[in-house]
Amino acid sequence: MEGEGEEDVRPLLSGERRQGVWPSSPGLCQHRPTVSGLTGSCGRVVPACCSARYNLAILAFWGFFIVYALRVNLSVAMVEMLDDNATLPKNGSVEACPPHSNVTHQNYGKKGKVYNWDSDIQGWILSAFFYGYIVTQIPGGYLAGKFGGKLLLGFGILGTSFLTLLTPPAAAMGPYCVIVLRIIEGLGEGVTFPAMHAMWAEWAPPLERSTLVSLSYAGAQLGTVVSLPLSGIICYYLDWSYVFYIFGALGVIWCLLWFWLASDTPETHRTISHAEQDYIMSSLHGQHSFKKNVPWQSIWKSLPLWAIVVSHFCYNWTFYTLLTLLPTYMEEILQFDIKENGFLSALPYLFCWIMMISAGLIADYLMKKQNWTTSTVRKMCTLIGMIGPAMFLVATGYIGCNYTVAVLFVTISSALGGFSMSGFNINHLDIAPSYAGILLGITNTFATIPGMVGPVIAKVLTYNHTLAEWRSVFYIAASIDVFGALFFTIFGKVT
Numbered sequence: 001m002e003g004e005g006e007e008d009v010r011p012l013l014s015g016e017r018r019q020g021v022w023p024s025s026p027g028l029c030q031h032r033p034t035v036s037g038l039t040g041s042c043g044r045v046v047p048a049c050c051s052a053r054y055n056l057a058i059l060a061f062w063g064f065f066i067v068y069a070l071r072v073n074l075s076v077a078m079v080e081m082l083d084d085n086a087t088l089p090k091n092g093s094v095e096a097c098p099p100h101s102n103v104t105h106q107n108y109g110k111k112g113k114v115y116n117w118d119s120d121i122q123g124w125i126l127s128a129f130f131y132g133y134i135v136t137q138i139p140g141g142y143l144a145g146k147f148g149g150k151l152l153l154g155f156g157i158l159g160t161s162f163l164t165l166l167t168p169p170a171a172a173m174g175p176y177c178v179i180v181l182r183i184i185e186g187l188g189e190g191v192t193f194p195a196m197h198a199m200w201a202e203w204a205p206p207l208e209r210s211t212l213v214s215l216s217y218a219g220a221q222l223g224t225v226v227s228l229p230l231s232g233i234i235c236y237y238l239d240w241s242y243v244f245y246i247f248g249a250l251g252v253i254w255c256l257l258w259f260w261l262a263s264d265t266p267e268t269h270r271t272i273s274h275a276e277q278d279y280i281m282s283s284l285h286g287q288h289s290f291k292k293n294v295p296w297q298s299i300w301k302s303l304p305l306w307a308i309v310v311s312h313f314c315y316n317w318t319f320y321t322l323l324t325l326l327p328t329y330m331e332e333i334l335q336f337d338i339k340e341n342g343f344l345s346a347l348p349y350l351f352c353w354i355m356m357i358s359a360g361l362i363a364d365y366l367m368k369k370q371n372w373t374t375s376t377v378r379k380m381c382t383l384i385g386m387i388g389p390a391m392f393l394v395a396t397g398y399i400g401c402n403y404t405v406a407v408l409f410v411t412i413s414s415a416l417g418g419f420s421m422s423g424f425n426i427n428h429l430d431i432a433p434s435y436a437g438i439l440l441g442i443t444n445t446f447a448t449i450p451g452m453v454g455p456v457i458a459k460v461l462t463y464n465h466t467l468a469e470w471r472s473v474f475y476i477a478a479s480i481d482v483f484g485a486l487f488f489t490i491f492g493k494v495t
Helices: 004-013 050-083 102-107 120-133 136-147 150-165 167-173 175-189 190-205 206-237 241-261 274-283 298-301 301-334 336-369 374-396 401-421 424-431 431-462 468-491
Strands: 032-033 037-042
Touching: 037 298, 050 120, 050 150, 050 175, 050 190, 050 206, 050 241, 050 274, 050 301, 120 175, 120 431, 136 150, 136 190, 150 167, 150 175, 150 190, 150 241, 167 175, 167 241, 190 206, 190 424, 190 431, 206 241, 206 336, 206 401, 206 424, 274 336, 298 431, 301 336, 301 374, 301 401, 301 424, 301 431, 301 468, 336 401, 374 401, 374 424, 374 468, 401 424, 424 431, 431 468
Parallel strands: none
Antiparallel strands: 032 037
16 A cells, blocks of 8 residues: 555565664653662663553453463363264274373263264364454554554453353364364454554654563463363363353453453553653663554565564474364373373473463563573574574484484474574564564464464374374475474574
């Protein structure tokens, strides 16, 4: 679109704007980092502790905790929802490791109703969420940029929570009802990341960006960490239907807190201090482009944006493959029972969560204290966060039935992936803060495709449930990861 003021945004989308520069603006208090905190020329201290911007990060952290708990609980519950005979290939050939805990396997019986859904149906159920998720990415980013992200994000999670409560009766009606329900849930969750990115464009000072954004999105990893083992425990002691009832109720409670406490901008926050408000506004001064029309033509022609698209797509291929199918791998190949399955499937995401927060702090430290350029930091984090996981994922395919090393390698693979949050995942805010929500909507649209096709392809490739078949799944994911890392390193831009 050729609109008024379109030229103003092109330097942002091409990566020509300087990063990490504290702007000067008459009439605004100027703030710079000090040893004791953030102070300005007005003499007021703006500490990070208990500040409105970090309170928002913590509230968002728990929001994305809920988002991923609602998304991944089906991966564990699915193991319990299925008749064991339905999970076997038609020729009955299964190459698996010896049972890891004989006593547990002998005494344990599945609780709740089970369904005779074949491997193809399972793949479609696991991927159905992403068919809705892909639709609302760009609209969500546009609406969040235009009207604010608070209500959009809140109602998106509220709708998903309510539909999660309806999953057990939908399953009783048939697999296609579950597929439709999951598609609609995807529509609700599709707006969450673009909406939050649009809010961070208004809230995150440039030299705190890695820390704040990483902290808020790290909730997704913790949600995975908690929901996987907790879902296993719920299935073991109750039955799989309570997985959906419990997490759905928690989502509704969080939404009420979000509507009460969050605000779209520092200017509209009820309890923010004047010093912090001035600090955020002055640090972001000159970074936003105020235009009526979105420069769609410049956006779609931006090579730095396409570098994010490619790397995001490639990273998510590995991420979604493990997210949806790791519990299946744990049960079918490594022969862990439902309690062990949940805990061990969560372990990789626990360390990814820790690494994601740590990487954010490291990235901001390198820029603030060591004067590293934003471009160098983003590319370094992307390389570590994509090539590292690829190497350990391939190695996992050759471990065989060495349970300890197999879990260790998958854990290291996922943990290193946490670096990517301070790499390409934040780059939208670097190249065009005014359109961060829209840009994330665009990249997340393409990055959702792996979630749609990855589980289906993996299910087809592992039809006979053999280690060799799973090795092929790991090879494909690793190759795609490496390609994405190299593409972003060559074509990604910040400064």
